[in-house]
Amino acid sequence: MKKYESxxxxxxEKKRRRKRERQAALITSPYLLWMIIFTLIPMxxxxxxxxxxxxxxFTINNVKGLLGLEKETQNVIxxxxxxxxxxxxxFWRSMWYGAVATVVCLLIAYPVAYFVSQMRENRQQIxxxxxxxxxxxxxxxxxxxxxxxxxxxxxxxxAFTKLGLPVIHMINTPxxxxxGMVYNFLPYMVLPIYSVMSKMxxxxxxxxxxxxxxxxxxxxxxxxxxxMGGVVSGITMxxxxxxxxxxxxxxLGGGTNEMIGDVIERTFLTETNYNVGAAISLVLMILIxxxxxxxxxxxxxxxxxxxIIV
Amino acid sequence: MSETRNIxxxxxxxxxxxxxxxxxxxxxxxxxxxxxxxxxxSGCGKTTTLRIIGGFAEPDEGDIFFDGQRxxxxxxYKRQVNTVFQRYALFPNLNVYDNIAxxxxxxxxxxxxxxxxxxxxxxxxxxxxxxxxxxxxxxGGQQQRVAIARAVINYPRVLLLxxxxxxxxxxxxxxxxxxxxxxxxxxxxxxxxxxxxxEEALTMSDTVIVMDKGTIQQxxxxxxxYNEPKNAFVARxxxxxxxxxxxxxxxxxxxFMGRExxxxxxxxxxxxxxxxxxxxxxxxxxxxxxxxxTGVVETVTFKGVHYEMIVNVSGVKWMIHSTKAAEVDAVxxxxxxxxxxxxxxxxxxxxxxxxxFAENGGxxxxxxx
Numbered sequence: 066m067k068k069y070e071s072x073x074x075x076x077x078e079k080k081r082r083r084k085r086e087r088q089a090a091l092i093t094s095p096y097l098l099w100m101i102i103f104t105l106i107p108m109x110x111x112x113x114x115x116x117x118x119x120x121x122x123f124t125i126n127n128v129k130g131l132l133g134l135e136k137e138t139q140n141v142i143x144x145x146x147x148x149x150x151x152x153x154x155x156f157w158r159s160m161w162y163g164a165v166a167t168v169v170c171l172l173i174a175y176p177v178a179y180f181v182s183q184m185r186e187n188r189q190q191i192x193x194x195x196x197x198x199x200x201x202x203x204x205x206x207x208x209x210x211x212x213x214x215x216x217x218x219x220x221x222x223x224a225f226t227k228l229g230l231p232v233i234h235m236i237n238t239p240x241x242x243x244x245g246m247v248y249n250f251l252p253y254m255v256l257p258i259y260s261v262m263s264k265m266x267x268x269x270x271x272x273x274x275x276x277x278x279x280x281x282x283x284x285x286x287x288x289x290x291x292x293m294g295g296v297v298s299g300i301t302m303x304x305x306x307x308x309x310x311x312x313x314x315x316x317l318g319g320g321t322n323e324m325i326g327d328v329i330e331r332t333f334l335t336e337t338n339y340n341v342g343a344a345i346s347l348v349l350m351i352l353i354x355x356x357x358x359x360x361x362x363x364x365x366x367x368x369x370x371x372x373i374i375v
Numbered sequence: 376m377s378e379t380r381n382i383x384x385x386x387x388x389x390x391x392x393x394x395x396x397x398x399x400x401x402x403x404x405x406x407x408x409x410x411x412x413x414x415x416x417s418g419c420g421k422t423t424t425l426r427i428i429g430g431f432a433e434p435d436e437g438d439i440f441f442d443g444q445r446x447x448x449x450x451x452y453k454r455q456v457n458t459v460f461q462r463y464a465l466f467p468n469l470n471v472y473d474n475i476a477x478x479x480x481x482x483x484x485x486x487x488x489x490x491x492x493x494x495x496x497x498x499x500x501x502x503x504x505x506x507x508x509x510x511x512x513x514x515g516g517q518q519q520r521v522a523i524a525r526a527v528i529n530y531p532r533v534l535l536l537x538x539x540x541x542x543x544x545x546x547x548x549x550x551x552x553x554x555x556x557x558x559x560x561x562x563x564x565x566x567x568x569x570x571x572x573x574e575e576a577l578t579m580s581d582t583v584i585v586m587d588k589g590t591i592q593q594x595x596x597x598x599x600x601y602n603e604p605k606n607a608f609v610a611r612x613x614x615x616x617x618x619x620x621x622x623x624x625x626x627x628x629x630x631f632m633g634r635e636x637x638x639x640x641x642x643x644x645x646x647x648x649x650x651x652x653x654x655x656x657x658x659x660x661x662x663x664x665x666x667x668x669t670g671v672v673e674t675v676t677f678k679g680v681h682y683e684m685i686v687n688v689s690g691v692k693w694m695i696h697s698t699k700a701a702e703v704d705a706v707x708x709x710x711x712x713x714x715x716x717x718x719x720x721x722x723x724x725x726x727x728x729x730x731x732f733a734e735n736g737g738x739x740x741x742x743x744x
Binding site for chain 2: 266268269271272273274275276277278279282286287290291
């Protein structure tokens with residue numbers, strides 16, 4: 066019995082493929098240009114500032130200062146003592162808040178995405194529209210509205226008081242900041258997971274049942290591994306903006322829950338120290354990149370595409 | 376055959392989807408170790424019947440028995456059947472080995488037993504050495520084989536196959552038909568096979584179940600189905616056929632095309648209207664005025680093994696398959712032996728063409744041509 070191998074590619078087909086590649090390059094060139102001007106060149110600037118001092122001379126003291134390794138550089142003195150003392154703390158707080166918000170989003174979004182994908186087509190569309198609805202409203206407006214609601218005299222506590230319940234202090238707490246992140250970024254978790262699940266071939270689920278899987282096993286052996294691509298995308302799309310947010314922590318954290326985004330904003334705008342600001346940005350970027358790479362490596366065996374980074 | 380037990384029995388199965396009847400009371404016995412094919416056009420209910428056996432669809436009415444036990448409420452994962460799905464449904468995140476071992480692991484087969492059984496299964500489908508391949512690296516034919524291996528490794532009592540060859544090219548499909556039949560004999564289990572391809576059904580099956588519009592039209596061996604179609608639907612669906620209106624005058628005497636002919640069927644009411652079926656290959660071309668009918672050749676088409684000719688007999692088109700071609704416009708005689716005139720009861724599939732023949736001008740038409 067012969068084996069059925071794939072056909073070798075003919076020279077004509079090779080030529081055709083090369084032509085298609087050229088066409089693809091032409092079509093994507095505006096986007097590439099955009100990326101070069103607004104992403105690549107600014108990145109080069111960030112790296113340049115991060116490794117130079119105020120006079121433009123090369124230095125690694127900016128980065129060392131952030132990590133608490135270099136205590137007496139000019140930059141640290143210029144930007145006050147917060148960097149040396151608090152940077153690591155603020156950095157971990159950002160990562161921690163981002164991670165908690167991501168996990169909460171995942172716990173909410175996964176079941177939602179799963180059950181919506183099981184519904185009838187027209188109902189799916191209604192619910193997905195509802196999920197996306199908040200995104201049609203301005204981000205700042207949404208956060209501001211949440212701030213008003215969470216205040217000690219806000220709508221929630223007013224209602225509590227009327228019901229004879231004690232006022233719960235929510236605003237300016239870690240809870241408020243994480244709630245703000247979950248509220249703002251939840252759709253970015255629901256959509257990629259839903260998209261993977263709704264495209265899942267139903268016969269795979271039947272095949273699993275056929276081979277002896279009960280409902281639980283169908284979930285753990287088929288649905289979960291095949292939806293990992295969407296989960297990875299969702300985590301990326303929630304974790305990255307959560308870690309680097311500054312507006313949410315300012316409005317809902319009230320200055321006592323300062324995050325790394327706030328520090329970057331302050332270093333650039335208030336202290337106009339581009340070198341240290343760039344160094345913080347660079348370190349944050351590299352750490353996020355490492356987080357994502359690690360996660361992608363974990364899910365590589367399981368995922369079926371859908372991942373958007375690395 | 377009658378001494379073998381029924382492994383599956385369907386009793387008056389009714390299924391409706393959104394108020395539309397899909398199965399209208401299916402009664403079906405499937406004998407153990409038999410190759411059974413559900414054959415019919417798309418939408419006839421054959422796949423639904425298979426899904427009911429597999430546990431993927433629930434009947435609105437009726438009972439399903441497996442080995443004498445009623446299994447209506449038994450979920451799919453507890454049934455002793457395995458399925459080869461239409462698009463194979465291989466797990467894309469697993470390689471060939473893990474796909475095939477899937478059922479064994481779920482059913483807690485001892486770990487040390489698994490590698491041996493997987494390689495036996497791979498040998499069985501002629502894919503030895505493919506363990507590490509990813510599913511997307513396989514051709515359609517190879518994926519098909521993996522799907523079969525994944526199903527049979529669990530030693531099912533019944534293997535369900537839902538149009539498994541539909542996506543393969545003709546040559547591969549023919550090879551697989553023969554192989555599947557061989558596999559069924561080697562495994563010595565029941566195969567329930569769904570297809571819309573009549574040739575596939577005739578090639579592989581012990582029993583063919585012809586379905587249409589949610590009802591069973593005929594159950595029988597491939598020979599029975601082909602040679603003794605029960606109604607016009609079966610006659611048209613299985614192979615080519617000429618079907619004309621006739622009247623049964625007495626046992627072994629039928630009238631059609633304005634004349635009386637001898638035949639071999641009986642058991643009809645006197646003067647009962649019937650459908651008369653003649654297979655195109657059963658008509659022999661003779662000289663003009665020889666044979667039992669005369670007609671004018673309208674078209675001749677070369678079909679490879681034979682020529683297909685359309686012959687106008689008094690305004691009725693007859694199809695003839697013959698290895699010898701006649702000339703277009705030639706007047707020919709047609710010989711049909713009594714054994715090749717098949718009589719069927721009238722059914723909803725009969726075309727109502729009961730125009731009395733004599734009034735139509737009759738045989739005189741030929742002379743004018």
